[in-house]
Amino acid sequence: QVHLQESGPGLVKPSETLSLTCTVSGYSISSGYYWGWIRQSPGKGLEWIASIRHSGDTYYNPSLKSRVTMSVDTSKNQFSLKVNSVTAADTAVYYCAREGQAAAVGGYWGQGMLVTVSS
Amino acid sequence: EIVLTQSPGTLPLSPGERATLSCRASQSVTNNYLAWYQQKPGQAPRLLIYGASSRATGIPDRFSGSGSGTDFTLTISRLEPEDFAVYYCEQYGSSLWTFGQGTKVEIK
Numbered sequence: 001q002v003h004l005q006e007s008g009p010g011l012v013k014p015s016e017t018l019s020l021t022c023t024v025s026g027y028s029i030s031s032g033y034y035w036g037w038i039r040q041s042p043g044k045g046l047e048w049i050a051s052i053r054h055s056g057d058t059y060y061n062p063s064l065k066s067r068v069t070m071s072v073d074t075s076k077n078q079f080s081l082k083v084n085s086v087t088a089a090d091t092a093v094y095y096c097a098r099e100g101q102a103a104a105v106g107g108y109w110g111q112g113m114l115v116t117v118s119s
Numbered sequence: 120e121i122v123l124t125q126s127p128g129t130l131p132l133s134p135g136e137r138a139t140l141s142c143r144a145s146q147s148v149t150n151n152y153l154a155w156y157q158q159k160p161g162q163a164p165r166l167l168i169y170g171a172s173s174r175a176t177g178i179p180d181r182f183s184g185s186g187s188g189t190d191f192t193l194t195i196s197r198l199e200p201e202d203f204a205v206y207y208c209e210q211y212g213s214s215l216w217t218f219g220q221g222t223k224v225e226i227k
Binding site for chain 1: 154164165166170207210214216221
């Protein structure tokens with residue numbers, strides 16, 4: 001069974017960089033699929049942030065592209081997200097996910113991690 | 120970028136009733152790459168439907184998806200107590216994924 005787990009600081013100061021890692025078990029990232037990040041601001045809907053393949057091919061949400069970087073470490077079976085110059089608007093639950101069938105962004109999901117941007 | 124518009128925003132129904140949720144795309148969805156998710160409070164979303172009409176593993180057959188092009192529907196044939204939740208549609212095309220704003224199915 002595919003299992004994903006987010007980790008990283010739960011509190012980030014404004015203007016700093018948010019960094020999260022997703023550790024995958026039960027499936028090798030090198031075997032395929034897109035691996036992505038989705039976030040949900042408090043009381044709001046879902047927003048796709050970015051997705052990456054083991055080869056490094058990466059797609060970004062155009063509205064966030066200038067501040068976001070994704071990377072993958074196949075040796076650790078992990079992928080990561082960095083968001084630069086954060087503001088309070090970046091406060092959200094961040095989910096990592098594995099692509100499902102027919103390009104569904106989230107066939108498998110992590111439990112989610114709340115990241116708060118505050119001084 | 121394709122914009123997905125879900126309606127209604129809130130759907131008050133009673134257990135046992137039929138739920139019909141709509142998702143309309145601003146442009147035709149490539150290859151019907153349209154998915155539906157269920158999300159309960161404090162939980163991650165769960166994939167229900169992919170490819171517009173295929174049920175994900177373990178999803179009860181009271182959930183069904185239909186549609187093509189720009190108009191898609193999620194139907195819950197008879198609502199069970201555990202089905203009251205928020206439902207999102209999502210599409211993939213041109214190297215982008217986008218979500219609808221969600222429909223909340225609440226107890227009437």
